Amino acid sequence: MGALPINIAGELNPQSNRTRTVVLVGRTGNGKSAVANSILGKKVFKSVAKASGVTQSCQMQQTQLKDGHVINVIDTPGLFDISAGSAFISKEIVKCFNLAKDGIHAFLLVLTVRNRFSEEEESAVQSIKELFGSKIIDHMIVVFTGGDVLENDDLTLDDYLEDCPRPLQEILTLTKNRTVLFNNITKDERKRAEQVQKLMSLVNMVVAQNGGKPYTNELSYELKRVASKKQMQAEYDAKLKKITVEMEAKINELNSRLEQQLAVEQAARRRAEEEALSTHRRSAEEIAKLRESLERAQQKIQAPPRRSGGCAIM
Template identity: 50%
Template sequence: METDLIYDDSKSATPSNPSQTLVLVGRTGNGKSAVGNSILGRKAFMSKLCSRGVTNTCQSERVVQDDGQIINVIDTPADSIEKEISRCTTIAKNGIHAILLVFSVRDAFRGDKEVLSHLQTIFGSKITNYMIIVFTGGDELEETLEDYLTPQECPPFLNEILELCDNRLVLFDNKTKDNLKKVEQVEKLLALVELVSKQNNSKPYTKEYFNELQVEIKESELTLEKQLAE
């Protein structure tokens, strides 16, 4: 079931356990929804292997951890992402704390080479400060993630993304039945989210920043049009 809720966690979150909002982005078939389900610990997002995305609008779900911390997870559609992704800043009332860019180890090297510039166009160049790379298909990888991503084998576009993200990456096995492994991979991801938060001085990406960016883009376009006309 699709939901499009604006969460106000001010009454439920505490200063020591502030809520965190994670946004999943990536190409159809990379396993975004499955990653979201792994984070939540339940099947909240529709997830199945197919060439056509099953998520057609932003969907928000949350989980309250044992320590009381609230994790909001927003799954985004692969199609019409420009329209839907902007809604994330509205859905995430307290801001976005991390963008999870999802790749599959099956075809990461043949992935969308324009994904970085696409996200930077939508969110601005500073969005890389909030990005974490999540690789799915951990059950299929017969080597370590580090060996898989050797500079010699890794394509330039992926190397660039990893470099801009300070190599913040984690491998997910969304099919594992091992409860310990399930917990460990989510804990590793949340540790990276905490690192991102510290590096950004605990300032999330907000709707206000997004709106300011859109104004700047519009002004730049108008200036260019004026220059061309002259």
């Protein structure tokens, strides 16, 4: 595919100066839909505790905040889960950009404090960067779910991140520590409002730092260009299909690289574990031999001396 990740800045039109469009990305089970519902202030997206993803396709809902800002919230399925197929991912990415007609002001990378930051999580972030382009980092905010867990342990988000793994620390550094903690099960309306307000402050900060311009790339630009010409439906569908196929090919290539990288890392980890196990076994055997030798020595020391043989002559 052509240079998909190239960033093409789009000016906000006057009508959208107070409109913000955010896209939630992250792995299945991290709580994207719950965060979306918290932002909207009502349960719109289905959010339940399941091993498989509940959101099956990109969806957008809109609400108006008390400060007058209109916010478009786009919830996505687990686009970067290992089980997600390339055809599905490419179709949903295209749909995401179709929904965000005026560009995307912020990408919300949803992680959870309930689980450790895994290699699969790191691969998902890498996929997001490669498919959307490196400029996505300038529009990214990291949202942690599971705020109730930290509250129960009297911990803050800073406490949790104090000894976070290196890959996660690198992400936080790249995003200039734009983080917010969400408790999606709290009944405290004041707390719910505060976490949404903090998120929107970060969104507005991202918008300001990017000169008021939302994120767009070659894909979104091409979709908008084709649609604006009001071409015949057949021509539009053909172009859309071509873009989707090219996106799918790029995803297949990326997945292949990531799978190879993961396989190498897993093989290295297995070798290290096998070497450690072998060393442990050798040590155990040597200890057993030493213990056996020590026991024999102790038995010799403790055994009474033998009496000389022969019969006494009376």
